[in-house]
Amino acid sequence: xxxxxxxxxxxxxxxxxxxxxxxxxxxxxxxxxxxxxxxxxxxxxxxxxxxxxxxxxxxxxxxxxxxxxxxxxxxxxxxxxxxxxxxxxxxxxxxxxxxxxxxxxxxxxxxxxxxxxxxxxxxxxxxxxxxxxxxxxxxxxxxxxxxxxxxxxxxxxxxxxxxxxxxxxxxxxxxxxxxxxxxxxxxxxxxxxxxxxxxxxxxxxxxxxxxxxxxxxxxxxxxxxxxxxxxxxxxxxxxxxxxxxxxxxxxxxxxxxxxxxxxxxxxxxxxxxxxxxxxxxxxxxxxxxxxxxxxxxxx
Numbered sequence: 001x002x003x004x005x006x007x008x009x010x011x012x013x014x015x016x017x018x019x020x021x022x023x024x025x026x027x028x029x030x031x032x033x034x035x036x037x038x039x040x041x042x043x044x045x046x047x048x049x050x051x052x053x054x055x056x057x058x059x060x061x062x063x064x065x066x067x068x069x070x071x072x073x074x075x076x077x078x079x080x081x082x083x084x085x086x087x088x089x090x091x092x093x094x095x096x097x098x099x100x101x102x103x104x105x106x107x108x109x110x111x112x113x114x115x116x117x118x119x120x121x122x123x124x125x126x127x128x129x130x131x132x133x134x135x136x137x138x139x140x141x142x143x144x145x146x147x148x149x150x151x152x153x154x155x156x157x158x159x160x161x162x163x164x165x166x167x168x169x170x171x172x173x174x175x176x177x178x179x180x181x182x183x184x185x186x187x188x189x190x191x192x193x194x195x196x197x198x199x200x201x202x203x204x205x206x207x208x209x210x211x212x213x214x215x216x217x218x219x220x221x222x223x224x225x226x227x228x229x230x231x232x233x234x235x236x237x238x239x240x241x242x243x244x245x246x247x248x249x250x251x252x253x254x255x256x257x258x259x260x261x262x263x264x265x266x267x268x269x270x271x272x273x274x275x276x277x278x279x280x281x282x283x284x285x286x287x288x289x290x291x292x293x294x295x296x297x298x299x
Contacts, residue, residue, distance in 0.1 A: 021242070033273045044093075055235070076186060090173025094173065141291075190247070
């Protein structure tokens with residue numbers, strides 16, 4: 001008698017892959033309120049840059065333990081530097097600065113606009129035409145962002161304008177780095193590539209932060225140290241390991257859509273941990289933006 005197909009075979013979804021994806025989404029989502037809280041003790045560039053460097057070193061050791069080579073082919077150095085500075089450096093620096101003006105929940109919602117900018121930049125750079133369905137989905141996502149920006153009136157929006165611009169700049173940097181990676185592929189083992197990208201992207205951020213911000217270690221409380229530890233070991237290490245493990249077991253589309261949990265976790269965690277407002281404006285902006293981005297990913 002022929003055996004019945006397993007659930008994994010029927011749906012093509014790995015339960016272990018979904019678990020890794022869930023860990024990644026929760027870990028990255030919780031980072032928004034944790035980083036926002038840390039800003040009351042340490043400045044953004046120093047904290048995020050230093051955590052990234054240490055996290056990159058830990059990822060490199062893990063890659064070596066997995067017998068992944070850290071060697072970078074000579075012709076690939078220029079594109080690795082460019083993509084790392086955009087995808088990691090731009091995101092780390094701009095989103096850290098954005099949180100000086102924005103709530104953690106607002107930064108989380110703006111962060112999910114990345115697929116919008118990927119689709120727009122892929123048109124001129126990769127020649128990927130913008131279909132009507134995708135154009136509509138992107139307009140929906142931008143409408144959600146507009147709700148978030150303008151929901152509290154013009155005066156409140158102007159006060160938060162620097163944060164909004166920084167957050168959007170970070171999202172555009174990640175999008176441009178993503179598109180350039182598709183145009184100029186980086187042929188390296190995933191963990192080794194992540195270690196190099198995080199290290200290269202965060203090193204100049206840490207140097208600038210230490211020179212300009214001049215942080216004091218004595219200013220960190222026990223909660224501050226715990227936050228730094230979280231960003232180093234969870235955000236930059238565990239989440240990246242789980243992300244690549246999920247990509248090995250799940251279809252790319254499933255993994256991409258699954259990361260939409262990140263802003264949901266970020267918004268809910270910001271409300272619970274920081275007592276940030278979680279009203280009609282925030283929920284509407286989140287739902288509309290998520291809906292538009294989901295449509296864009298599926299179109």
